Amino acid sequence: MKHLLQTIKIEVNKKTYLKDPESSDLGKRIVEHSILMIHEIGFEAFTFKKLGIRIGSNESSIYRYFENKHKLLLYLTSWYWGWLEYQLVFATNSISDPKERLQKAIEIITKPVVLDTSFSHINEVLLNNIIINEYSKSYLTKEVDTENKEGYFEIYKRMVLRISEMIEHIDQDYPFPVSLSSTVLEGTLHQYFLAQHFPSLTDCNKQISPTEYFTHLVFNSLKPNTNG
Template sequence: MLPNINIQVNPNTHLKDPNSSELGRNIIAKSIDMIDELGFEHFNFRKLSKEIKSSEASIYRYFTSKQKLLLYLTGWYWGWMEYKLTLKVANIASPEERLIRAITLLTGLVEEGSNFAHISEARLQKIVIAESSKAYLNKEVDSENEFGVFADYKRLVGTVSDILLEIDSTYKYPHMLISTVIEGSHLQRHFSKHLPKLTDIDKNEDLITPFYVELVCKAICIK
């Protein structure tokens, strides 16, 4: 079931909306596959252009660099998460329940679906887990930020923080807690695959979401 919506991404991430053409959608679809497979460092526009049987120059007409493409993909992911969050908490009266649903969504694994023809949501999540921090851990972060490219992420953190403040308006660290949970859960997923000594694994069940749900509940004293 395709939702009849499309996720708006900050136009400063791209020269031309990749959603507006077949080539653009191809760039997105195949770049998700390739970044997932090669890793962001080994991915480049020359390889991508060969895969989609286009040219490097054509891709550069959509994105001025692969960093901008990463900003587009992560922006899309956060926009999509915000949309899913809105659905998940709609009509739920209890802020505690809404908060738990939010944390569960933000820390959980995306199951593959086909809500968007050209975007593999599960693969996109793998990219966000492994690569998204490279979008802000660099010297360009301030100038990019001025152009609003992190707005989707900041808004999502704000939205969840507001739920938390409904429960306890005196809590001093709402944004720290939520961004710690989101980024932490990504790291734990990476560690569980590659550096298991840095995490706690049970082969029968996912401990990452339960850990963060418990952490948040204890932090704001929900029993």
């Protein structure tokens, strides 16, 4: 099982990179340190020049892996959703009871991320923080429709659809399964952001977890409502 995990490779849209960063040492260091740097100084202040200095490499070499920092962000975010999707499928696959399965899915999506040693050059905890603080910027652009057509958001969309299918499976009459699913995915990021920067705008804190909030939210929307 451990061995199986170690041979897994998260597949992201090949258009996000010019050269697969997993294929070389330099590529892995680019990914590793871009996560550290974006976490430290934010996506706006992050540049390939600064990254080059940090990893003792050259700006021009980084450009051989990624067209620009936007594409790098698309790579990182796709990787993250691919990784989370793997956790989701792995954890819910064997659960036959629809409610239990959805409950587990919500748990996987909403619980705090912990380090996964299977991918040594990627710090999933920091990457999750980048997703919380920067993910919206990957799609709140004028190019979103083109990039959507080119498949840059496929994994995320698959995630939303997976959850919405689980919702439909429990209550076929519920009129908003996809909206509820996208609300949970996006809302989770938002509640974590609020907990960090606007604690007065969320009930989520050390006592109350996003998992509790969203579990309550989802199961009270669905019928037959046996939750409570």
